Amino acid sequence: MVFKLLNYPYLVQKEIITNMDFTSIVLLAKCSTRMDSVVYSLNYNIVELRYILNRKEFTVHVSTDGEKFDAVISFEFVKELLDNEDGFYAMQQILDHMIKLRITRDIEGKCVIQVCKRWRKLIQWKFQEEFQTLFRRVPEFVIHTPLRPILARNSSNCESVTMDGSIVKAEVVEEILSQFPNLKNVRLCWPFVDPVNADSKLLKLDSLVVEQCKTPLLKVLLRGFTGRHLILKNQHLDVLEVEEFINGWTSNETFPNMETIQIFTRRFPFDWEQILDRIQTQPFDSSKRPAFYSINSQKYMDSSSSAFDCSNWVDIERQGDRKLASIKASSKVIRFFVWN
Numbered sequence: 001m002v003f004k005l006l007n008y009p010y011l012v013q014k015e016i017i018t019n020m021d022f023t024s025i026v027l028l029a030k031c032s033t034r035m036d037s038v039v040y041s042l043n044y045n046i047v048e049l050r051y052i053l054n055r056k057e058f059t060v061h062v063s064t065d066g067e068k069f070d071a072v073i074s075f076e077f078v079k080e081l082l083d084n085e086d087g088f089y090a091m092q093q094i095l096d097h098m099i100k101l102r103i104t105r106d107i108e109g110k111c112v113i114q115v116c117k118r119w120r121k122l123i124q125w126k127f128q129e130e131f132q133t134l135f136r137r138v139p140e141f142v143i144h145t146p147l148r149p150i151l152a153r154n155s156s157n158c159e160s161v162t163m164d165g166s167i168v169k170a171e172v173v174e175e176i177l178s179q180f181p182n183l184k185n186v187r188l189c190w191p192f193v194d195p196v197n198a199d200s201k202l203l204k205l206d207s208l209v210v211e212q213c214k215t216p217l218l219k220v221l222l223r224g225f226t227g228r229h230l231i232l233k234n235q236h237l238d239v240l241e242v243e244e245f246i247n248g249w250t251s252n253e254t255f256p257n258m259e260t261i262q263i264f265t266r267r268f269p270f271d272w273e274q275i276l277d278r279i280q281t282q283p284f285d286s287s288k289r290p291a292f293y294s295i296n297s298q299k300y301m302d303s304s305s306s307a308f309d310c311s312n313w314v315d316i317e318r319q320g321d322r323k324l325a326s327i328k329a330s331s332k333v334i335r336f337f338v339w340n
Contacts, residue, residue, distance in 0.1 A: 005017075005035070006032075006034055006035065006038070010038075013038055014042055017038070017039060017042060018042055018044065018045075021109065022044070022062055022070065022072045023072050023073060023105075023109060023110055023111045025039060025044070025134075026072060026073055026111060026131075026134070027103075027111055029134070030090075039134070040133060040134055043136065044134075044135055044136075045064050046062050046063070046064060046135045046136070046137055047063050047064055047065060047066045047137075048062070048063040048066055048069070048137060048140060049061075049062055049131060049132065049135050049137040049138070049139040049140070050062070050063070050069055050139060050140045050141075050142060051128065051131075051139050051140070051141050051142070052141075052142045052144070053124075053141065053142070053143045053144065053145075053151070054143075054144040054145065055144075055145065056076060056077055057074055057075060057076055057077070058074070058075040058077075058120075058123070058124050058127075059071055059073070059074040059075070060072045060073050060074075060127075060131055062135060071108070071110045072110065072111070073110065073111040073112075073113065073127075074106075074110060074111070074112050074113070075112075075113050075114075075115060075123060075124070075127070076112060076113070076114045076115075077114075077115060077116070077117045077120045078114050078115070078116065078117065079116070079117060080116060081100055081102050081114060081115075081116060086104065087102045087103055087104040087114075088102070088103045088104070089101065089102055089103075090103060092123075092126075094119075094122050094123070094126045095122070097119070097122065099115060099116075099119050099122070099123065100115070100116070101113050101114070101115055102114040102115075121151075124151075128156060132156055138156060138157050138158060138159060139156050139158055140158065140159075140160040140161070140162070141158055141160070141161045141162070141180070142161075142162045142164065143161065143162070143163045143164070143165075143176065144164045144165050145163070145164075145165045145176075151176070151179055157182045158180050158182065158183065159180075159182055159183060159184040159185060160183075160184065160185040160186075161176070161177070161180060161183060161185070161186050161187075162186075162187040162189065163176060163186070163187070163188055163189065163190075164189040164190065165189075165190055169194050170194035170195065170196045170197075170200070171194075173188070173196075173202070174196075174200060174201060174202075177201045177202070178201070183201070183205065184205060184206035184207065185205065185206055185207040185208075186202065186205050186207070186208050186209070187208075187209040187210075187211070188208075188209070188210045188211060189211045190211065190212065191212045191214055194216065194217075195216045195217070195220060196217065196220055198224060200220075202221075203220070203221070203224045203225050203226055203227075204226055204227060205227045206227050206228050206229065207227065207228065207229040207230075207231075208221070208225065208227060208229070208230055208231070209231040209232075209233075210231070210232050210233065211233050212233055212234070213232040213233055213234045214234070215234075215236075218232060218234055218237075218241070219241065222241060222244065222245040222248075222254075223244075223245070223248065223254060224254070225254075225255065225258075226255070226256060226257055227257060227258075228257055228258065228259040228260070229259060229260050229261075229295070230258070230260070230261045230262070231261075231262045231263075231264075232261075232262070232263045232264070233263075233264045234263065234264070234265055236265065237263060237265040237334075239274050239275060242263070242275060242329075242334060243274075243275045243278065243279070245261070245336075246275065246279060246316065246327070246336070247279065249316075249318060249325065249336075249338075250279070250316055250317070250318055250319060251319055252318055252319050252320045252321070258336075258338055259295070259337070259338050259340075260295055260335070260336065260337050260338070261334075261335070261336040262333060262334070262335050262336075263333065263334045264332065264333050265331075265332065265333070265334070272329040272330075275329075276314065279316060280316065280317075281314040281315060281316055281327075282314065282315040282316070282317065283314065283315070284310070284311050284312065284313065284314075284315065284326075285315075288315070288324060289310075289315070289324055289326070289339045290339075291309060291310060291311040292307050292308065292309055292310065293307065293308045293310050293326065293337045293339070294306055294307045294308075295308075295337075308335070308337070310326045310328070310337065312328075313326040313327060313328045313335075314326070314327055314328075315327075323338060323339065323340075324338070324339045325337060325338045325339065326339070
């Protein structure tokens, strides 16, 4: 029995389509011009849209709760398409080009589209635009690259990028970041040993997380970061480096916009008492600040809770504007939160 969805009233169409899985919704939009109009007219329960890029694939994921992401569609870039392979073949017109696609589903039901490598940037640009229109969300990019990534012209207002892969040079990171003019949040997930320039975009981000942060980058960030949230994960951290960034903030010479710094270290033991002996601290005073600090505004949270009990932390006061910051340190993590 043939089920003619377009013959039903719009409200029935809406109910049926919005209860389909997202892969089926994407494929349904490709059936006809009329179906495309119906599919794109609906609102879907999407919290986040994520694009994952690597050397061979461009994959689209969506999340309905902001935590679990489901793969919707994957583009595989191959040297050539062979007509004798299983699957449905289609032609897609992009600008003045007719591009051949091979469409299949994998064992999990995700749509897989194969296309020749030479069309990679064009396909990526076109479908980025389509998914943002369909799901009405600004995407987050996850880039896996040991080399320079093959990035299409960016048609989004992307604010968040995660870069994962092997060790790369600072100039490659800067090149990637420059393709996202509205970028606010970055997570770097590899050892980064190159120094960065004073005008580096890394220093001006709203939120920055660096996994396995090495000493050259660590020193630059603790002196020149001008954003709001900084998380550093480092194998070793010297007491003097911590004291230097605290004194820089206290003297109003560094971190003009800082709200939170979290530094994770595996150095044992970390002699926090050395620092406390040399800086002027205050005990918690409920008349000056609340006991709990919330950092809901931070994009990349590395804690299961967004609220921290700071009632047993020590406080310091900044010169000039007399802002308070609270500090807590252990052998594993140092947290430095500024109160507005």
